[in-house]
Amino acid sequence: MAKYLEILGTSKSEKHPEKEFIKLKVIQAITNLSNFAILDNTYKGGVLSNLHIHMFILPRIPVKVNDIILISTGKHDNQSEPTADKKNEIHHVFTQTDTPRWNKTGDTVTVILFNVSDSKPLKAVV
Numbered sequence: 001m002a003k004y005l006e007i008l009g010t011s012k013s014e015k016h017p018e019k020e021f022i023k024l025k026v027i028q029a030i031t032n033l034s035n036f037a038i039l040d041n042t043y044k045g046g047v048l049s050n051l052h053i054h055m056f057i058l059p060r061i062p063v064k065v066n067d068i069i070l071i072s073t074g075k076h077d078n079q080s081e082p083t084a085d086k087k088n089e090i091h092h093v094f095t096q097t098d099t100p101r102w103n104k105t106g107d108t109v110t111v112i113l114f115n116v117s118d119s120k121p122l123k124a125v126v
Helices: none
Strands: 005-011 021-026 036-044 047-057 068-072 079-082 089-094 107-113
Touching: 005 107
Parallel strands: 068 089
Antiparallel strands: 005 021, 021 068, 036 047, 036 107, 079 089
C-alpha cells in the first residue's frame, strides 16, 4: 500500500493541550487531507489497553508534496502559512478539544487512508 503521509514527530503536554501536536509530512501527491484520519492506541503498564480509541478525520485542506501538517489539540481555527523558503505550506489543524488527548503513559499514533465502499440513502421508517 502506498504511503502518502509520514509521521515526523509528536509532542504531548498534560497541562497545555495546545502544545500537543502530531507533525506529518505529505510525501506523495494527494489532492487534500479529507480521506485521512489519525487514530491512537493506548497502553497501560506496557500492555495495549485500547486499540484505535480516538479518531480524528483530517479536514478538506488542499496540500502538495512536502507540505507539513501540525495536528494540535485545542479549539482554534485551522490555518496555513508558507514555509520559510516559501516553497510549501505548514497547515495548522486543531482537533477542537480542550483537554489533552495523548496519555503520559504512551500512545501509538496511526495515520489511515479510507475510501467509501458503498453509500446509499436510507428511507425513514415510520
